Amino acid sequence: MKKILLAVAAGLLASASQADTQYKILVLAMPSKYHYEYIPVARESFEKLGKLHAFEMTYTNKPEVFDGDLSQYAAVMFLNTPPEELNEARRKKFEDYMKNGGNAMLVHRALIIPPNTWTWYEKLVGRHVGNHPMLQTGVADVVDRNFPATYGLPERWIWSDEWYVFDDPYKIKIHPVLNVDETSYDPTKIWPGQVSHGMGKDHPVSWYHHVDKSRVFVTALGHDGNMYKDPQYLAHLMGGLWWTATGKGAR
Structure with missing residues (x-):
């Protein structure tokens, strides 16, 4: 009888846990030449966010996950992942997922794709990445205080990236949520033999837009692994994720 009661209790706890899960996301976190140390750090932080905010997560560095059923995910996140690593079949699976109402969140390295490699994806990002100066401390200004990815941030946020x-x-029409103030760093500071110029006053570093009925949130921030322990940065990511997966939170 005791074993039966324990089994029933375990079943009830499992049911309660499932009932508390609001949605499920897929996080693809693949390494690249300059982005690999972030993977275990980000995983731990996202697992904590999942427990805190009651969402389920598949976190993987294996592109084979795209061979499975993507429709189970409220959102797919490319976290510092080189999108060109997906083969043609997996690209098609992701495109079909988005065309059928899926949603995407793209973080830092995931914004970069070589020209003419995957035009559809570059349009999904909404912008083409040219280059970047050396990592520097600067000021990110909140452009849209009514979007969840800015709720945990000050109006002028000191950040290094x-x-x-x-x-x-x-x-592509995008809705910026953060701009970087180019007077707060040197846009021309780059490695020998390379040239970098600023974009002026209109320099978005995070934005959202819609592709048909699908939601897309983009942030260029997140180069260093230690950033994935920072409460303000995690609030930025969580706000973007919440909106991407549910469409809620924006005013």
Whole structure:
């Protein structure tokens, strides 16, 4: 009888846990030449966020996950992942997921893809990454205080990162949520033999937009692994994730 009661109790706890899960996300965190130390750090932080905010997560560095059923995920996140690593079949699976109402969140290195490699994805990002100066401390200004990715941030946020430079070859309309103040760092400070220029006053570093019925949140921030322990940065990511997965939180 005792074993039966324990089994029933375990079943009830499992049911309660499942009932408390609001949605499920897929996080693809693949290593690249300059981005690999972040993977275990980010995983631990996202697992804590999942427990705190009651969402379920598949966290993997294996692109084979795209061979499975993507429709179970409220959002797919490319976390510092080189998107060109996906083969043609997996790219098609992701495109079909988005065309059928899926949602995407793209973080830092995931914004970069070689030209003419995957045009559909570059349009999904909404901007093309040209280059970036050396990592420097700068000030990110909140542009949209009504978007969840800015709720945990000050109006002027001191942050150190690679301030990506963008252009807009496809004329995609985006809604910036953070701009970087180029007077707070040197946009021309780059390695010998390379040239970097700023973008001026209009220099977004995080934004959102819609592709058909799908939600897309983008942040260029997140170069260093230690950033994935920072409460303000995690609040930025969580706000973007919440909106991406549910469409809620924006005013």
